[in-house]
Amino acid sequence: MAWEKELLGLYLSGNPLDEFKNKIKASKVAPIREILAAQNGSGSNSNGIYRIAGTISKIKRVVNRTGQPILFVEIEDTSDSMETVVFADTLSKNPNIWRENNVILLAGKLSWRNAEPKFVCQQAVEL
Numbered sequence: 001m002a003w004e005k006e007l008l009g010l011y012l013s014g015n016p017l018d019e020f021k022n023k024i025k026a027s028k029v030a031p032i033r034e035i036l037a038a039q040n041g042s043g044s045n046s047n048g049i050y051r052i053a054g055t056i057s058k059i060k061r062v063v064n065r066t067g068q069p070i071l072f073v074e075i076e077d078t079s080d081s082m083e084t085v086v087f088a089d090t091l092s093k094n095p096n097i098w099r100e101n102n103v104i105l106l107a108g109k110l111s112w113r114n115a116e117p118k119f120v121c122q123q124a125v126e127l
Helices: 002-008 016-026 032-037 088-093
Strands: 050-063 069-076 081-086 103-113 116-126
Touching: 016 050, 016 103, 032 050, 032 081, 032 116, 050 081, 069 088, 081 103, 088 116
Parallel strands: 081 116
Antiparallel strands: 050 069, 050 103, 069 081, 103 116
16 A cells, blocks of 8 residues: 555555554544644644544654754545644654654644644654
């Protein structure tokens, strides 16, 4: 499936998330498309935390002015994709899960800057 995605830009024979369907459903995650539609925090729980699950399709690593690593990660689910920002404190908790094609479960907040949504990851686990 990774070969299909790389070559064609989409999955034909299935989606990597299919084998995690039960775990994703039990984790009560929101589809990315729904989160993107909820620009003002509606659809999240009372503290503004969202849960999403998806495949890591792209990772960009940068270092901030203080020398701390930051990741900009593209997460895809079956509905859409979203850029996720992973700051050093979250990254240090489980650095090994941040690999392309890994399926992960994330919790965090949605931040809108310049009309662009960013998911700020606060917790992440590999599925």
